[in-house]
Amino acid sequence: MSTVSATLPLGAGYGVVVGVGFFFAFVMMGVSFLQNRYTTYSTKQSEEFNTASRSVKPGLIASGIVSAWTWAATLLQSCTVAYEYGVAGPFWYAAGATVQILMFSILACKVKQNAPRCHTYLEIIYARYGKVTHLIFMFFAFVTNILVGSQLLLGGSAVVTSLTGMNVYAAIFLIPTGVCTYVILGGLRATFLCDYSHTLILMIIILYFMFNAYSVSSLIGSPGEMYDLLKEAAIKRPVEGNHEGSYLTLKSNYALVFGVIQLCSGSGTVFLDQAYWQRAIASRPTTAVRAYIMGGLAWFAIPFGFATTLGLAAVALTDNPRFPTYPNLPTSAEISSGLAAAYAASAMLGKGGAVALLIVLFMAVTSCASAELIAVSSILTFDVYKCYIKPLASPSQLIFVSHAMICVFGLTMAVFACIWNAIGIDLGWLFLVMGLLIGGAVFPAAFAITWKGQTKAGAITGCLGGLSAGLIAWLTTAKHYYGELSVHTTGLSYPTLAGNLAAIMTGLILTVAVSCIKMDNFDWEITRAINVAVIDSAPTNSTPPDSSPNLSDSEKEKEKVDTSPATPTRTTTTTSPNLHVEIAPPDEPHKLRAAFKLACISSFVLTFIMDFLIPMPMFFSHYIFSKGFFTAWVVISFMWVFCSSFVSTILPIWEVRGFFGELAREIGQDLRGSKTRRGRGGL
Numbered sequence: 001m002s003t004v005s006a007t008l009p010l011g012a013g014y015g016v017v018v019g020v021g022f023f024f025a026f027v028m029m030g031v032s033f034l035q036n037r038y039t040t041y042s043t044k045q046s047e048e049f050n051t052a053s054r055s056v057k058p059g060l061i062a063s064g065i066v067s068a069w070t071w072a073a074t075l076l077q078s079c080t081v082a083y084e085y086g087v088a089g090p091f092w093y094a095a096g097a098t099v100q101i102l103m104f105s106i107l108a109c110k111v112k113q114n115a116p117r118c119h120t121y122l123e124i125i126y127a128r129y130g131k132v133t134h135l136i137f138m139f140f141a142f143v144t145n146i147l148v149g150s151q152l153l154l155g156g157s158a159v160v161t162s163l164t165g166m167n168v169y170a171a172i173f174l175i176p177t178g179v180c181t182y183v184i185l186g187g188l189r190a191t192f193l194c195d196y197s198h199t200l201i202l203m204i205i206i207l208y209f210m211f212n213a214y215s216v217s218s219l220i221g222s223p224g225e226m227y228d229l230l231k232e233a234a235i236k237r238p239v240e241g242n243h244e245g246s247y248l249t250l251k252s253n254y255a256l257v258f259g260v261i262q263l264c265s266g267s268g269t270v271f272l273d274q275a276y277w278q279r280a281i282a283s284r285p286t287t288a289v290r291a292y293i294m295g296g297l298a299w300f301a302i303p304f305g306f307a308t309t310l311g312l313a314a315v316a317l318t319d320n321p322r323f324p325t326y327p328n329l330p331t332s333a334e335i336s337s338g339l340a341a342a343y344a345a346s347a348m349l350g351k352g353g354a355v356a357l358l359i360v361l362f363m364a365v366t367s368c369a370s371a372e373l374i375a376v377s378s379i380l381t382f383d384v385y386k387c388y389i390k391p392l393a394s395p396s397q398l399i400f401v402s403h404a405m406i407c408v409f410g411l412t413m414a415v416f417a418c419i420w421n422a423i424g425i426d427l428g429w430l431f432l433v434m435g436l437l438i439g440g441a442v443f444p445a446a447f448a449i450t451w452k453g454q455t456k457a458g459a460i461t462g463c464l465g466g467l468s469a470g471l472i473a474w475l476t477t478a479k480h481y482y483g484e485l486s487v488h489t490t491g492l493s494y495p496t497l498a499g500n501l502a503a504i505m506t507g508l509i510l511t512v513a514v515s516c517i518k519m520d521n522f523d524w525e526i527t528r529a530i531n532v533a534v535i536d537s538a539p540t541n542s543t544p545p546d547s548s549p550n551l552s553d554s555e556k557e558k559e560k561v562d563t564s565p566a567t568p569t570r571t572t573t574t575t576s577p578n579l580h581v582e583i584a585p586p587d588e589p590h591k592l593r594a595a596f597k598l599a600c601i602s603s604f605v606l607t608f609i610m611d612f613l614i615p616m617p618m619f620f621s622h623y624i625f626s627k628g629f630f631t632a633w634v635v636i637s638f639m640w641v642f643c644s645s646f647v648s649t650i651l652p653i654w655e656v657r658g659f660f661g662e663l664a665r666e667i668g669q670d671l672r673g674s675k676t677r678r679g680r681g682g683l
Contacts, residue, residue, distance in 0.1 A: 007324070007346045007354040013164030016362050017171060021178020024194055024366070028182035031193065034667065058291035059652035060192045061283045065101060065295030066648045067195035068275050068371040070202065070302055070364045071148070072155030073431050076338025078303035080428060081258055082311020083340040086230070086239055086247030087625065087633065088255035088615075090307035094300045095610040096262030100270035101296030102603035107271070108280035108288040109596045110449045114524045117531040121277040122383045125448055127527050129456040134383070136463055140441040141379060144272040147434045149372045149413030154420050155427040156365035158337045163346070163354045172417045175362070179369045180410040183377075184403050188282060191370040196652055198367035203645035205360040206302065209345070209353075210309045210638050217348050219317055223631040229316035236319070237329075247315055248625040250618040257493045263611075264500035265435025267442045274375035289595045293602050294647050300610075301644035305637040306341075310357075314344040323347045336428035336491075372413070373406045380405040429491035436474050436499030440466015440507035447511060452522035455515045462511030470503025 056064075074097075081089030115124045122141060126134040157171035183191060213220050220226050230247045238245020241253035270276050280288050317323050318330070324343045325334075345353035381402045386393055393401070420430065444462040447454040478495035479485055489495065617623075625633065 007351055008164045008358070010165050012355065012358070013160050013166030013171065014174075016358050017160065017166070017174045018178070020359070020362060021175070021366060022181065023178075024197075025178050025181035025185065028186040028194065032186045056192060056279075056282045057284065057652075058287040058294065060196060061279055061288065061291035062295035062298060063199050063648045063652045064192050064195045064279050064371070065276070065292060066299045066302070066644075067199045067202075067364075067367040068279070069097070069101060069270075069295075069299050069368075070199075071368050072152050072159075072338070072361060072365050073427060074303050075306055075361060075364055076155045076159065076341055076427060077431050078307035079311035079314065079341040079344070080335055080338055081255065082307040083314050083335055084239070085252045085255035085258070086242060086249065086315070087308065087312070087630075088242070088250045088252035089258070090304050090311060090637075091250065091615065092255050092259030093262060093307065094302075094304040095615065096259040097266040097303070098296050098300045098610060099263060099603075099607045100266045101276075101292055101299060102606055103267075104270055104276055104280070105289045105292035105296075105599040105603055106596070107277075107446060107449055108283070108292050109592065109599050111277065111280050112283075112288055113592055113596070114449055115527040115530055118281065118527070119382045119531070120274055120378050121445065121449070122274075122379060123530055124527050125445075125459075126383070126387065127530050128448060128522060129459055133456055133459055134387075136460060137441060137445065138379070138383060140272050140438050140445075140463060141274060142376075144269060144434075144438050145274070145372055145376045145379075145409070146413060146416055147430060147437070148269055148273060149369065149376075149409070150416035150420060151427060151430050151434075152365045152369050152372070153414060153417035154430065155338050156361055157417065157421070158427065159339065159342050159361050160358065162339050162342050163358050168421060169418055172421070173414045175365055176369055176373075176410040176414055179366045180373060180406055183370050183373045184406050187402075188278065188374050191367075191374055192282075194370060195367050196649070198363040200649045201363050202302070202360055203641065203649055205356050206306050206309075206641055207638075207645065208356060209348075210305055210641065212353075213309045213313050213348060214634055214638070219320060219322065219348055220313060223634040224627055226312060226316055226634070227625075227627045227630045230312060233315050233318065243622045243624060246624050247312070248630060249623060250615050251620075251622045251624075254493055256619065257497050259611075259615075261432055261435060261493070261497055261500050264439050264504045265431070267504060268435050268438035271442045271445050272438055273372075274379055275371040278371075278375050278378060289599045293599070293606075297606070298644035298647045301637070301640040305641035308634065308637045310341040310344040313348060314340040317344060317347045320347060333426070337426045338428070369410075369413075373409055376409040377402045377405040380408070424487060429487060432491055432493075432496040433474070433499070436470035436496065436503045437467065439470055439500055439503030440464065440468075442466075442504055443508040444511045447515075449527075451515075452524065453515055453519040454511060454522075455518065455520045458511040458513075458515030461514045462507040465510040466503045466505075466507030469506035470499045473502035474499030 074093075078090055078093040081093055083089075085092075111118070111121075111124075115127075118124055122134060122138055125137045153172045153175055156175055157168050160166050160171045160175075161168045182194060186193070214223055214226065215221065220229065227248070234244070234246045234248070239247060239252065242255075243249045243251035280292070283291055314330075318325075320326065324346050330339065330343060342354070342357060345357040347353075349356070381398055385401045385405075386398065390397065420426075441463040444454070444459040448459065474490065474495050475485060477498040478489045478492070481494055482489040482492065
């Protein structure tokens with residue numbers, strides 16, 4: 001933990017954590033009240049609460065993806081690797097974690113094709129493989145969400161404590177309190193609206209930091225001055241594993257290792273996190289692909305631009321008297337806890353920089369936490385309560401359980417964050433180790449919705465075999481290279497690299513090899529029948545009040561196409577009329593095929609460009625940036641952030657405006673009707 005004095009008063013910490021959190025809660029209370037009274041999208045309906053009635057447009061989906069993928073670690077860990085490895089750190093952080101969002105566009109398209117009425121991806125697992133496999137994947141899903149949620153609070157509380165002196169445990173428990181409140185009030189649609197506002201504030205503050213550092217700061221002021229300071233820093237504190245110890249090269253061995261770990265770890269935290277599946281489920285069919293591609297490209301700019309500014313500024317200003325730890329260097333524990341960004345912001349901008357960082361960090365933590373809360377609530381509601389406890393639960397019971405589970409998971413991730421803090425595990429350790437714990441289930445989960453040949457045995461052996469291989473490789477490498485097993489040695493680069501690669505690759509090899517022994521020929525009609533009305537149920541009055549609103553007769557006719565009988569033992573999710581889900585008419589097959597082709601081509605091409613075409617030539621050539629090249633690098637990062645802010649905040653304005661415009665029209669009509677009724681009463 002930081003040993004330097006707090007930049008801001010204690011009241012600032014409580015003011016932001018409690019005040020801003022409950023401000024959003026009160027705003028959502030008002031929006032939800034008006035939405036429930038004047039629109040058909042009522043948060044008292046299970047479908048609206050958990051899937052936003054599957055009607056969200058691509059701009060808001062993209063904004064939500066940017067917000068959900070912007071963890072505390074995105075801001076803090078990206079600055080950590082920038083401080084440790086130089087310009088290679090921000091690039092590999094961004095490139096290593098954008099790939100998963102781009103690749104997920106393929107799964108988003110397949111969900112709309114093969115399971116259009118599901119609430120969670122675990123419902124697909126249950127319908128396809130049965131109870132045992134469902135429980136195994138549920139374990140990996142919960143591990144993923146607990147690790148992600150506790151990381152958010154652990155990193156966020158460390159910076160809040162460093163900047164304000166607020167008690168770290170108070171911060172851990174107070175940060176999710178306001179988030180739980182507004183998620184309970186507004187459901188998934190509330191998270192999208194708050195995600196949008198959070199992303200808007202996030203982009204403004206990132207641009208503020210970049211403009212200040214590279215234009216007006218008296219300590220830096222230009223890319224050229226930053227370049228000179230980084231050259232001096234390389235002489236005083238050369239980077240191990242970098243060519244000539246320089247901070248200005250992509251020839252960084254440890255940054256490349258980190259990039260591979262990021263690729264593996266990020267795959268698990270996207271493919272196994274219900275939050276990303278939930279956004280695909282909430283989106284419209286063919287627009288889901290565009291949303292994930294736009295969201296991935298927009299998100300790339302955040303760690304790239306933010307860490308290229310504050311992470312490198314921390315390196316450049318370490319020897320400046322205004323740096324918080326001066327004349328001492330920051331300790332490795334402080335850097336691993338994510339404090340490089342806080343120190344740089346305080347050095348450059350004093351209290352103003354500390355306040356800006358505190359706000360942007362709080363926005364990142366709360367927006368991602370809201371996505372995790374509604375995601376885990378959906379799993380606990382539909383995959384635990386509805387599946388194993390009360391299969392014939394009513395819509396009102398489902399809503400009650402959803403509300404309760406949001407509170408339960410909010411408390412759970414706070415408890416785990418306290419445990420990590422108490423036993424000395426920091427954000428950096430969790431971030432590097434997480435992938436080896438969940439990586440084995442990445443490809444089995446992806447194949448469950450994309451490859452009809454995967455078998456139940458292949459899915460199970462891939463998950464468990466990958467977990468076992470990851471743990472063995474991790475601990476064996478730490479013991480072999482460093483002679484002991486400790487928090488320090490198990491959190492180093494080579495053991496975590498070995499564990500991450502072993503987990504994800506073993507999972508892939510085992511699931512393919514075992515499935516190919518006796519390949520399945522799965523009928524996707526089984527998953528398409530999830531939550532479809534049962535044939536022998538009442539044809540008209542069996543539709544529950546929480547069905548998706550605004551359906552035309554033609555849409556209901558198309559709904560009947562999917563109600564053909566399926567194998568009873570594998571479609572238990574279709575036996576309850578309470579879960580009958582009506583959806584908008586599916587897009588024409590050629591449109592879905594075109595969307596799938598777009599997802600495949602764009603994700604693979606962009607991945608090749610980001611992870612091979614740009615970095616590998618500079619890595620193998622041992623190129624050290626010239627001043628002109630570094631200036632261009634900074635300008636590109638600034639322009640990318642600017643364009644990303646347009647995609648994630650300007651484009652969705654029309655969608656947000658449309659929602660509130662409809663709300664305003666309904667309120668106006670209601671008021672005019674009230675005046676008319678009062679006038680007639682007077683007569």
